[in-house]
Amino acid sequence: MEKIDLRHSASVVSNIRICTDHYRLVLQEDSLPNVILPGQFVNIRIDNREDLILRRPFSVALVKPEKSLFEIVYRVVGKGTSAMTDLQPDDVVDLLGPLGKGFRIPEKATNCLLLGGGCGIAPLWGVADKLYRVNSKMTVMLGFKSSAMVFGEDVFRAYDADTFITTDDGSYGLKGFVSEHLEKVMDQQIDRAYVCGPTPMIRAVTPILKQANVACEISLEAYMGCGFGVCLSCVISVRNGEAIEKQRVCTEGPVFRLEDIAEDHET
Amino acid sequence: MKPDLTTNLCGIKMSNPVVTASGTSGYGKELSQFYDIGVFGAFTVKSMTIEKREGNPTPRIAECTGGILNSIGIQSQGVRHFIQKDLPLLRQYKVPVIVSIAGLSVDEYPRVATILDQEEGISAIEVNISCPNLEAGGCSFGGDPEISGRIIRAVKSATNLPVIAKLTPNVTDITAIAQSVETCGADAVALINTLGGMAIDIQTRKPKLANIIGGLSGPAIKPIGIKMVWQVYQTVQIPIIGIGGVMTWEDAIEYILAGATAVGVGTALFQDPWVVFDIIEGISEYLEKNGLNRLDDIRGKIKLPETP
Numbered sequence: 001m002e003k004i005d006l007r008h009s010a011s012v013v014s015n016i017r018i019c020t021d022h023y024r025l026v027l028q029e030d031s032l033p034n035v036i037l038p039g040q041f042v043n044i045r046i047d048n049r050e051d052l053i054l055r056r057p058f059s060v061a062l063v064k065p066e067k068s069l070f071e072i073v074y075r076v077v078g079k080g081t082s083a084m085t086d087l088q089p090d091d092v093v094d095l096l097g098p099l100g101k102g103f104r105i106p107e108k109a110t111n112c113l114l115l116g117g118g119c120g121i122a123p124l125w126g127v128a129d130k131l132y133r134v135n136s137k138m139t140v141m142l143g144f145k146s147s148a149m150v151f152g153e154d155v156f157r158a159y160d161a162d163t164f165i166t167t168d169d170g171s172y173g174l175k176g177f178v179s180e181h182l183e184k185v186m187d188q189q190i191d192r193a194y195v196c197g198p199t200p201m202i203r204a205v206t207p208i209l210k211q212a213n214v215a216c217e218i219s220l221e222a223y224m225g226c227g228f229g230v231c232l233s234c235v236i237s238v239r240n241g242e243a244i245e246k247q248r249v250c251t252e253g254p255v256f257r258l259e260d261i262a263e264d265h266e267t
Numbered sequence: 268m269k270p271d272l273t274t275n276l277c278g279i280k281m282s283n284p285v286v287t288a289s290g291t292s293g294y295g296k297e298l299s300q301f302y303d304i305g306v307f308g309a310f311t312v313k314s315m316t317i318e319k320r321e322g323n324p325t326p327r328i329a330e331c332t333g334g335i336l337n338s339i340g341i342q343s344q345g346v347r348h349f350i351q352k353d354l355p356l357l358r359q360y361k362v363p364v365i366v367s368i369a370g371l372s373v374d375e376y377p378r379v380a381t382i383l384d385q386e387e388g389i390s391a392i393e394v395n396i397s398c399p400n401l402e403a404g405g406c407s408f409g410g411d412p413e414i415s416g417r418i419i420r421a422v423k424s425a426t427n428l429p430v431i432a433k434l435t436p437n438v439t440d441i442t443a444i445a446q447s448v449e450t451c452g453a454d455a456v457a458l459i460n461t462l463g464g465m466a467i468d469i470q471t472r473k474p475k476l477a478n479i480i481g482g483l484s485g486p487a488i489k490p491i492g493i494k495m496v497w498q499v500y501q502t503v504q505i506p507i508i509g510i511g512g513v514m515t516w517e518d519a520i521e522y523i524l525a526g527a528t529a530v531g532v533g534t535a536l537f538q539d540p541w542v543v544f545d546i547i548e549g550i551s552e553y554l555e556k557n558g559l560n561r562l563d564d565i566r567g568k569i570k571l572p573e574t575p
Contacts, residue, residue, distance in 0.1 A: 001299075003303075005301070053330055053334060224328070226537040230293045232327070233327045234325070234327075
């Protein structure tokens with residue numbers, strides 16, 4: 001059996017703050033951009049920090065194989081992501097990838113809905129890029145807390161997506177949650193939906209998507225240990241025929257079909 | 268000439284002293300995608316019970332300074348599933364397989380061992396009497412010398428395979444447990460399992476683990492493992508698998524100096540699944556640089572301060 005080597009050393013091209021607490025990290029590496037798919041992730045080692053044991057998993061955002069570039073967007077939440085803000089151009093990042101299963105992108109043009117919130121917006125950039133290449137029609141809704149947190153809108157617009165922004169406080173775009181405005185755009189003839197965002201957002205939108213009966217894939221977040229399937233830290237309950245079984249977000253996911261997800265992510 | 272790393276662990280012939288720590292490498296499927304798992308001296312699989320177990324709710328893992336807390340709770344498909352689905356893959360590799368067994372009752376251990384006993388391709392049975400994440404059993408067995416001994420005796424009666432007792436550090440005197448399992452027939456001891464631990468998110472005021480408490484592993488616990496291996500080495504005659512926070516070859520050497528015959532690697536594999544190659548190579552180079560040929564030349568050979 002052919003052995004897989006997931007180890008990569010990527011060099012930092014840029015590491016720029018794009019809103020209050022999110023950074024966009026652009027990396028250069030020869031092989032990974034050719035193989036990684038939207039929704040798959042990389043597991044980054046925090047260099048020179050013996051106190052930080054685990055790698056940090058991030059879904060890949062835009063990928064440019066012709067330039068050997070790929071990027072991730074991260075939110076500063078703890079010691080690891082704080083340390084990542086110090087990364088400078090030409091620094092080398094030790095990472096494992098591609099990991100997990102990504103979004104399924106149809107080969108023919110479809111009418112798609114993309115729903116994102118927070119960090120979850122970035123993986124949808126990659127989805128938009130693939131959908132654009134097959135001339136799919138895209139409607140995008142992105143949710144943020146307030147105008148200071150807004151990012152990524154321009155990327156979707158560049159792919160000719162109908163893009164709507166919501167903010168909880170109404171300081172930018174539509175006031176309220178994505179779920180409150182979703183039904184307006186759902187009137188259209190949408191046949192596929194891609195969702196990536198915080199758990200409360202996922203919980204709020206899933207009943208609407210289920211009712212609309214569109215094929216829906218959701219990228220889930222989970223606390224991970226290894227990222228490649230051995231530690232069983234990141235499991236969720238998934239339907240497999242009649243049975244409900246534990247599956248690993250890192251290996252069978254992070255992208256799951258909406259109808260397969262059992263457990264509390266559902267509603 | 269390259270130093271000889273071959274290791275005999277209670278009759279298990281190993282190419283080197285580095286083994287997987289139970290629960291950190293599943294049943295070999297994932298790591299074997301990356302490399303030939305025959306690189307390990309032996310492969311210890313994740314603990315299994317008789318019946319299928321769901322494991323604990325999530326989050327099951329939380330990072331701490333220099334370590335990780337876990338509360339997986341022995342998610343397992345059960346011993347029969349292991350024999351049907353996982354053991355055939357492990358047999359393809361030329362690696363001795365150590366099967367870790369767990370139980371919710373004293374009686375469950377020999378029952379699991381009996382089912383495994385007739386299967387081909389198993390080199391030893393490791394008896395997990397030290398899991399901190401089982402609702403019953405686990406640590407409560409391993410903390411009691413009498414019950415620990417009783418379980419080992421029962422497993423010995425159920426199988427002809429070598430039996431390794433996996434010990435918990437969550438005890439006042441680990442040597443009493445080690446002595447008891449040796450008396451009851453254990454062929455080796457493996458120590459340490461994780462240390463009981465807990466962490467709280469001060470913003471939400473919730474425990475970081477859904478199970479509230481869990482087990483601490485990683486470099487933070489290495490000094491405790493070293494101490495306990497050294498204490499047990501002076502107490503028992505049976506070989507020791509030293510486990511706890513081995514991240515580098517230097518850590519492995521430290522365990523061998525403290526008296527370990529083999530060394531378990533666990534948490535380090537989460538960070539770098541390929542680290543086993545560096546550890547084995549580092550052990551070899553250390554021996555070579557010190558003009559030594561065999562691991563016996565350093566095993567237990569710490570230089571103690573001279574008593575006046």
